[in-house]
Amino acid sequence: MLLLLLAVLFHDGGSEDGFQGPTSFYLIQITSFANSTWANFQGSGWLGDVQIHGWNSDSETPIFLKPWSKGNFSDEEVSEMVEIFQLYQTGFLREVREFADQFQMEYPFEVQATGGCELRPEGGTKSFLRGALGGVNFASAQNRSCAPAPEGGWRAKKFCDLAKQYQGIREAIEKLLLKDCPRYLLGVLDAGKADLQRQEKPVAWLSSGPSPGPGHLLLVCHVSGFYPKPMWVMWMRGENEQRGTHRGDVLPNADGTWYLRVTLDVATGEAAGLSCRVKHSSLGGEDIVLYWGHPISTGLISLAIIVPASLLLIGLALRFMRRWSYNGIL
Numbered sequence: 268m269l270l271l272l273l274a275v276l277f278h279d280g281g282s283e284d285g286f287q288g289p290t291s292f293y294l295i296q297i298t299s300f301a302n303s304t305w306a307n308f309q310g311s312g313w314l315g316d317v318q319i320h321g322w323n324s325d326s327e328t329p330i331f332l333k334p335w336s337k338g339n340f341s342d343e344e345v346s347e348m349v350e351i352f353q354l355y356q357t358g359f360l361r362e363v364r365e366f367a368d369q370f371q372m373e374y375p376f377e378v379q380a381t382g383g384c385e386l387r388p389e390g391g392t393k394s395f396l397r398g399a400l401g402g403v404n405f406a407s408a409q410n411r412s413c414a415p416a417p418e419g420g421w422r423a424k425k426f427c428d429l430a431k432q433y434q435g436i437r438e439a440i441e442k443l444l445l446k447d448c449p450r451y452l453l454g455v456l457d458a459g460k461a462d463l464q465r466q467e468k469p470v471a472w473l474s475s476g477p478s479p480g481p482g483h484l485l486l487v488c489h490v491s492g493f494y495p496k497p498m499w500v501m502w503m504r505g506e507n508e509q510r511g512t513h514r515g516d517v518l519p520n521a522d523g524t525w526y527l528r529v530t531l532d533v534a535t536g537e538a539a540g541l542s543c544r545v546k547h548s549s550l551g552g553e554d555i556v557l558y559w560g561h562p563i564s565t566g567l568i569s570l571a572i573i574v575p576a577s578l579l580l581i582g583l584a585l586r587f588m589r590r591w592s593y594n595g596i597l
């Protein structure tokens with residue numbers, strides 16, 4: 268059932284210089300088989316790291332997450348695709364259950380698959396299809412045929428042998444991956460251009476994390492609300508990047524922007540003078556730099572405390588001196 272990988276040449280429209288944003292479209296399928304009668308089928312469609320399709324497996328209908336999710340496909344073409352995926356869901360669940368015994372599958376198990384196409388830097392596109400079992404590579408499409416992954420063991424070999432017999436399904440998958448996918452990718456990248464190539468500036472702030480140990484501080488630099496995903500954040504001392512900088516995962520915000528947390532473990536006495544530097548395409552070369560124990564803000568805080576305190580002291584002193592001098596006079 269799974270197979271292939273082949274480059275398709277088509278008219279110039281590939282990655283232009285300076286192209287920003289996603290360059291691939293792919294579907295992800297995750298199916299959990301709890302027992303012989305119950306399975307959870309999840310499907311989604313992605314442009315790079317942006318999800319543009321969901322799938323309601325109960326009603327077997329797509330969820331278009333963006334106004335431009337259909338790309339340049341006509342309603343008729345979309346209906347045709349939806350019909351294919353409906354057949355696929357039903358067929359997939361049926362076949363896996365049917366072959367579960369032969370493949371000595373023990374419930375529960377999980378099947379994952381991804382397939383799609385991407386623009387190549389040199390022009391044209393490249394298609395791919397891969398399957399995994401319980402998070403471990405199982406088989407992939409290579410040169411239009413099924414290649415078992417070594418980690419897949421005898422089951423993957425048997426699966427690829429079996430796949431040879433499904434001529435009709437192979438041809439349908441080849442058409443989807445080599446013809447429909449590249450055409451859809453170009454259309455949807457164009458339809459969603461304004462959204463996909465937008466630039467959202469990050470907001471950054473500092474905090475201290477849980478103490479890594481006695482005499483140590485965990486400095487945390489938070490960066491949030493940025494798009495696109497590529498982001499550079501580093502703890503610095505002057506112009507020197509601090510090698511102990513630890514970068515977290517880039518996590519999604521609910522509004523489609525990203526969040527990143529970058530930490531540094533330092534001895535308490537060495538925190539002063541450190542800064543967090545943020546570089547992002549949206550900032551146009553104007554990096555955000557935040558200083559730990561910022562001189563301006565600590566300066567303002569001390570002014571706010573010292574000035575009233577000194578005024579109070581001066582007032583008290585004056586009063587005291589006055590009384591003292593009166594005492595002297597009287």
Ligand SMILES: *[C@@H]1O[C@H](CO)[C@@H](O)[C@H](O)[C@H]1NC(C)=O
Pocket residue numbers: 301302303304305
């Ligand atoms: C199959 O799994 C589902 C979900 O965990 C459960 O609700 C159901 O009772 C199970 N059925 C059988 C026959 O074990």
